[in-house]
Amino acid sequence: MTRAEVVALTLSLLSEDDIVVAADGAISREAYRAHDRERTFYMLGSMGQVASIALGLAMTRLERVVALDGDGNLLMGFGGLAMVGGIKPPNLYHLVLDNGCYATTGGQPALSQKVDLSAAALGAGYPWARRSFSDDHARSALESWLAAPGPAFLDIAVDAEERDQAPRIPMTPEEMVARARAALSGE
């Protein structure tokens, strides 16, 4: 499956109350196109900080927080894995859409092809971490992950190529943040 298909499938499995942090770049744009929701925070930059932002949310909220991360993104901010594993927020669900490369910059290979990300998550202290392929079993893999004790980590392999490029999100950064914060704290 493509990354955009897995992003769409994941969003379809979430409840309205769930809070989503979508990684900068393609993952945010694909999440917006598939299912825009007020409780999704769309990152535009600051690669490597998906898990850290999600952790700040998970520590301060009771709802489930779902981090839609990329493999290169996670590797850039690998310390975020240690913070989540060390703090162990039970409401944090970390998904890595793993295409094994830096797709938006031309498909350069990433070291995620050689580094076992789910073993790293287990080592960091996540009580549940798996790797899965995004074939016919993608839905059941995602359902098992969302039903697991948190923080739970799923590294899901997706195609290196996408069918198309999702357009940029037609909101300013100020609008994105104002909407997400208002949805969460009523301010």
Place this chain on the structure above:
Amino acid sequence: MTVSRRLEALREAGVDYVAGVPCSYLKTFFAACGALPPASYLPAVREDHAVAACVGAWLGGRRALAVMQNSGIGYCLEVLTSLHLMYGVPLPMLVSDRGAPTDFEEHRILGQRTRQLLDLFGIPWREARPGREKVEARWLVETSEKERTPVVLLVGKGTDV
């Protein structure tokens, strides 16, 4: 239990989440952070992750504070510029003021340029003064929220109280 007048002042000013990486200039402050509820204090592994976690906590409705050595500003720049400054997210910050000519070599190059670096990105800053903890805490929180920007209080020797 260690008491920090600065932490107490910041809590009175509304701070209810702290993420940071320790500095020996901030020993008293960090010792007092140990007594905060577990969901209110994040011992971050690097300063960029601390300020990113503060964005999450702020989205969640908290008043989040980041604390670090001034060398950590280097790690933070990408996050401060493409999260806080670009989205307009407030962030009060306590930053140690290292780099004096008498300080160790490893603190001097970035330490002596901390003020210039903050000025370059338009981040307001002040130097902490003994006995001014309450005024400084209110200034940090109010300025960050009014201008929706990171704001730095530089904590030098003798002001970690």
